[in-house]
Amino acid sequence: MKKKALLRINVLLGAASLALAGCHSSKPVPQTPKDENPSDTTNVQPVVKPDHEVFVKYGIPPTFNLYE
Amino acid sequence: MRLRLKIALWLERWRRHNLKELHPLRQLFWESTLRCNVHCLHCGSDCIASIETPDMPEEDFLKVIDTEVTPHVDPHEVMIVISGGEPLMRKDLAEVGRALKQRGYPWGMVTNGLALTEKKFHELLDAGLRSITVSCDGLEADHVWLRQHPLAFEGATRAIKLIAEYNQSIVNRKSSNRPLAWDVVTCVNQRTIDHLPAIREMLWDLGVRDWRVFGIDPMGRAAENPELILTDAQFKQLMDYIVSEREAGRHVSYSCEGYLGDYEGRVRDHLYQCAAGISVASILIDGSISACTSIRGKYYQGNIYKDSFWSVWENGFKPYRDRSWMRQTEPCKDCKAFSFCEGNGMHLRREDGSLMLCHLKRLQVTD
Numbered sequence: 001m002k003k004k005a006l007l008r009i010n011v012l013l014g015a016a017s018l019a020l021a022g023c024h025s026s027k028p029v030p031q032t033p034k035d036e037n038p039s040d041t042t043n044v045q046p047v048v049k050p051d052h053e054v055f056v057k058y059g060i061p062p063t064f065n066l067y068e
Numbered sequence: 069m070r071l072r073l074k075i076a077l078w079l080e081r082w083r084r085h086n087l088k089e090l091h092p093l094r095q096l097f098w099e100s101t102l103r104c105n106v107h108c109l110h111c112g113s114d115c116i117a118s119i120e121t122p123d124m125p126e127e128d129f130l131k132v133i134d135t136e137v138t139p140h141v142d143p144h145e146v147m148i149v150i151s152g153g154e155p156l157m158r159k160d161l162a163e164v165g166r167a168l169k170q171r172g173y174p175w176g177m178v179t180n181g182l183a184l185t186e187k188k189f190h191e192l193l194d195a196g197l198r199s200i201t202v203s204c205d206g207l208e209a210d211h212v213w214l215r216q217h218p219l220a221f222e223g224a225t226r227a228i229k230l231i232a233e234y235n236q237s238i239v240n241r242k243s244s245n246r247p248l249a250w251d252v253v254t255c256v257n258q259r260t261i262d263h264l265p266a267i268r269e270m271l272w273d274l275g276v277r278d279w280r281v282f283g284i285d286p287m288g289r290a291a292e293n294p295e296l297i298l299t300d301a302q303f304k305q306l307m308d309y310i311v312s313e314r315e316a317g318r319h320v321s322y323s324c325e326g327y328l329g330d331y332e333g334r335v336r337d338h339l340y341q342c343a344a345g346i347s348v349a350s351i352l353i354d355g356s357i358s359a360c361t362s363i364r365g366k367y368y369q370g371n372i373y374k375d376s377f378w379s380v381w382e383n384g385f386k387p388y389r390d391r392s393w394m395r396q397t398e399p400c401k402d403c404k405a406f407s408f409c410e411g412n413g414m415h416l417r418r419e420d421g422s423l424m425l426c427h428l429k430r431l432q433v434t435d
Contacts, residue, residue, distance in 0.1 A: 006086045013083035020076035021333030 345388025
């Protein structure tokens with residue numbers, strides 16, 4: 001229960017801090033469908049917003065939701 | 069500092085505090101090989117680990133996934149990053165990818181592109197590749213110099229074209245397939261800092277629309293080559309360049325590392341945070357459990373060959389989740405920005421706990 005509440009609070013905090021700081025991405029936000037068949041990941045987009053997590057030279061590809 | 073930004077940073081601090089308590093595993097690096105087909109001047113490797121170190125067997129990694137990770141997470145929400153060395157040096161990369169796909173994990177990688185043939189690219193797509201980053205460090209001469217391989221530029225640009233054309237074909241065909249999430253990363257150094265507009269134009273001509281740039285930190289081979297490391301003035305020049313590109317509507321970003329003071333909110337899509345050990349973990353080539361792969365050995369939290377990965381993730385990582393110890397070191401001791409920065413990135417901490425580089429200080433010096 002507490003975990004869910006924290007997650008919800010964090011979504012709000014993330015949205016508010018981004019808006020206040022004027023952060024924006026020109027990129028579209030992909031969907032994250034959950035397949036009926038969990039073994040079929042053809043259409044699964046790794047969580048939310050590309051380009052959010054970026055650990056470069058050692059290598060994070062552009063797929064990570066920092067603001068859940 | 070703008071009042072709005074200050075409030076945003078306080079909210080972000082609150083969010084980060086919650087996130088530490090939750091520490092949801094969202095990104096798992098696998099240092100699958102130390103082998104590489106180029107010899108970059110700026111390689112983050114400390115060269116202690118020999119390139120003759122054998123690759124970690126696929127089954128060792130998948131055993132951790134099956135017994136330690138999958139029972140505790142929704143695989144769709146954990147991104148596996150296959151890292152190296154150069155991941156394409158592994159002959160079984162597609163096989164590993166397919167195994168992860170079957171288990172429901174999205175996976176991605178960063179590559180220099182040299183070994184990414186069209187056949188290999190489609191093999192990886194079929195194996196569930198969801199995300200890819202290509203390294204391109206400048207115009208041809210500078211890229212070849214940094215990568216120390218005559219075909220490095222040709223390889224990188226070929227890979228970029230392949231990916232751009234693939235994504236464009238999906239759009240053109242209105243295919244139900246999702247385009248690949250991808251971008252290009254560039255290590256900016258003293259040779260390339262003044263060429264950024266030309267590099268940007270070249271990349272945009274190749275079809276790139278997402279470009280991440282960063283400086284090089286004084287670690288690994290780069291520590292021995294001061295030409296690679298931007299001066300404070302050049303670092304500020306880089307920040308101003310990114311701001312100008314973003315104001316022009318182009319998606320150019322600075323990497324995740326480093327708290328940037330007044331530049332927060334202006335050069336990235338997010339505010340600074342170091343997610344190492346909070347939502348990012350890694351399994352290194354020798355089985356060590358860490359966060360980002362470049363973090364020093366002192367901060368390793370266990371080893372998959374003798375510890376339970378999940379138990380380490382749940383109960384370890386204390387120096388990552390409580391960073392107050394960093395406040396004991398210079399230049400953090402009396403820094404008013406510590407609440408927002410929390411000692412900068414974990415990968416910038418030396419074995420003795422001292423900080424290699426303070427991004428904020430660099431920007432303040434040039435003000």
